[in-house]
Amino acid sequence: MxxxxxxxxxxxxxxxxxxxxxxxxxxxxxxxxxxxxxxxxxxxxxxxxxxxxxxxxxxxxxxxxxxxxxxxxxxxxxxxxxxxxxxxxxxxxxxxxxxTYQLKQNTYWEPDESNPENIKRTYKTADHRAGLSEFTHGxxxxxxxxxxxxxxxxxxxxxxxxxxxxxxxxxxxxxxxxxxxxxxxxxxxxxxxxxxxxxxxxxxxxxxxxxxxxxxxxxxxxxxxxxQGDSANKAWGVMDILLNTDFPDIRVKSFIQSKDHGAVMTIPREGGYLCRFYVELDLLGKDKRASDVRLNEQDIIAKAQKIFHPYTLDVKEVAWWSIYEVGQRIxxxxxxxxxxxxxxxxxxxxxxxxxxxxxxxxxxxxxxxxxxxxxxxxxxxxxxxxxxxxxxxxxxxxxxxxxxAQQLIDADRELSKLVATRPTAAEESDKAKIDTRKIEAFMKRQSGFVAGTSIEYFPSFICTGQENQHLASGFNIGQRFHSAEATRVADGRSQHLGHLVKADGRWRIFLFGDTQSPTDPSSAAYQFIDFLANDQSSPVQKYTPKGADIDSVFDTYAVFQQQDLSMHDLQDYLWPAKGKYGLRDYEKVFQAEEGNDIYDLRGIDRSAGCIVIVRPDQHVAAILPVSAHAELSKFFDVFMLEPS
CATH class of the missing domain: 3.50.50.60 (FAD/NAD(P)-binding domain)
Incomplete structure (x- = not known):
């Protein structure tokens, strides 16, 4: 668009x-x-x-x-x-x-060794966040x-x-x-x-x-x-601009460091024409704030033009601008x-x-x-x-x-030092070394954090079962449920399982079956579903209010390896009657896709299968063996209350 x-x-x-x-x-x-x-x-x-x-x-x-x-x-x-x-x-x-304007590449620019007053591209790389999610950073x-x-x-x-x-x-x-x-x-x-x-x-x-x-x-x-924390006494200007330029990477996220005038980071904006500039300004004096800096958007543009030499920046419109200080506080x-x-x-x-x-x-x-x-x-x-x-x-x-937040503060402090070409007030050196490869290495190392996909919560009563992590190595306990596709048994539709976890306050229980058919009453999968549906110690039975739909508190999904399943051969709990008319829900059972197998993609133990409990905020709360009925109940009994 x-x-x-x-x-x-x-x-x-x-x-x-x-x-x-x-x-x-x-x-x-x-x-x-x-x-x-x-x-x-x-x-x-x-x-x-x-x-x-x-x-x-x-x-x-x-x-x-x-x-x-x-x-x-x-x-x-x-x-x-x-x-x-x-x-x-x-x-x-x-x-x-x-x-969203999707960010696919990064470029890095440094002073040209043969003519240091000019900048020169050192290299271009693919964005390191590619593949961490079905979505693209943008x-x-x-x-x-x-x-x-x-x-x-x-x-x-x-x-x-x-x-x-x-x-x-x-x-x-x-x-x-x-x-x-x-x-x-x-x-x-x-x-x-x-x-x-x-x-x-x-x-x-x-x-x-x-x-x-x-x-x-x-x-x-x-x-x-x-x-708690402090300011690094560094001021930066930021602006969203419409411009004409001969800079070749204006539609690519770029880190530019000049010899004498500071640094700029550019980010192409949505719509194809708008671009954001972060422009390094001067050090702030003691007890000074960014609001004390007597500069305007024309000063920020002039500074950016010096940094971009020999390329020209002809700014036609400034949609928004500001001056901020670099500081990390929590x-x-x-x-x-x-x-x-x-x-x-x-x-x-x-x-x-x-x-x-x-x-x-x-x-x-x-x-x-x-x-x-x-x-x-x-x-x-x-x-x-x-x-x-x-x-x-x-x-x-x-x-x-x-x-x-503490991880954020630590990462931002490191990035701020790498991007700036001049030392902060807390540094002793007269000049920071220009090395864009350190920025690139940082972005690669922090790609999961930047993407938000590697955020992981400490073990607690809502993040537990770490001893069973080997049953599904790709669903890290404490991290968000890493979506992958499976085929819906009822109609053959391919579905991202992560998209089933909506912001409606419900818990999700994902059953990944083993090699035994779930229609066999002796199978672990069959017995697990029977436990959820009928056992009085089951969290579904204990915590679902009387008269409510069976999935009003716990929304259960099943993924099986078998390719010849029919919904009508499975237990009623997997295609429950719901609502005032008792209509059947045919969207809870899936099978692994050939060539795009979720068992392979997420390291799920084929021989044993597993249970993955997903919190209402999409984070993995626990992984359990399929036979761990009592452990499943114990998990929810720690913090859930029976309806009065």
């Missing part, structure tokens, strides 16, 4: 440039008095949280932002493979794939991603809409009420900042609050949580519990996204770490609010996501 030929225009890219309009703000209505979940901030973390909450009709959610309306110009526009997998869980990955306007999430909220069963033009001016947590699940211990006060409501204040009481309100988070400050904790608290202490306030981790934007990690923060938290909060899980589940959010 191509757009922005005659100038950058925000809005829905399905609409032609000449008639595209910016996203309208919803009408301003009063805030509710009481809610279950109060979300502050409509960035990627806040909208992802709201998008998850919107599918639960029995959970009252409110999302608030100080901005006058939806984001128009994207700040963090890199869309990782993992982020696209999450968008698939929200049923909107097709539009992201269609509109670039799309962050505002477009926001629109897809907001559109899903509005069209959900709750018809959730953001409340704009509200500034939070106070937040209190009544500590005497935090351990009472029925209480509303959070009190948040807001001031209207729109012209019509200027000066009006509103108060909302909430059971839980999620601060996704950026690096200067009011929620985090109200909780007394400090950011919140001491991600919820309101005191440091060192027991998992039995129930957290009622959380921070996510930039509110708990800040860094430079060059690695494209901001949005792609913020969005998974609340994708991790959302299903847990819903399970506790609905009384399906013990509240200790909420303590795993901080444990799991703070580890990822």
């Amino acid at each position: 191509q757009y922005h030929l005659n100038g950058f225009k925000p809005g829905n890219y399905e609409v032609p440039d000449e008639v595209r309009e910016p996203y309208p703000a919803p009408p301003i209505v009063d805030l509710p008095d009481e809610v279950d979940v109060l979300i502050i901030g409509t960035g990627p973390a806040g909208l992802t949280m709201a998008r998850q909450m919107s599918v639960f009709s029995d959970i009252k959610t409110c999302i608030v932002d100080m901005a006058p309306g939806p984001l128009l110009f994207g700040r963090a526009d890199g869309i990782s493979c993992r982020t696209q997998e999450i968008m698939e869980a929200f049923n909107c990955s097709e539009m992201v794939v269609k509109e 670039i799309v306007n962050q505002a477009r991603l926001h629109e897809l999430l907001a559109d899903g909220m509005e069209k959900s069963v709750t018809h959730l809409l953001p409340h704009y033009s509200r500034k939070m001016i106070g937040m209190e947590i009544d500590e005497s009420l935090t351990q009472d699940l029925d209480a509303y211990p959070i009190t948040a006060t807001f001031e209207r900042v729109d012209e019509a409501g200027a000066g009006k204040t509103e108060t909302v009481k909430a059971r839980y609050i999620v601060g996704a309100d950026g690096a200067r988070s009011s929620v985090r400050r109200s909780m007394g949580i400090p950011l 919140a001491e904790r991600f919820d309101n519990r005191p440091a060192g608290s027991s998992d039995e202490i129930i957290p009622r306030a959380f921070v996510a996204g930039d509110a708990c981790h800040t860094h430079s934007p060059k690695g494209g990690w901001g949005l792609n770490t913020s969005l998974p923060d609340t994708f991790n938290l959302g299903w847990k909060l819903a399970a506790v609010l609905q009384g399906r899980s013990h509240p200790k589940l909420l303590s795993t959010y901080s444990t799991e996501r703070r580890k990822v």
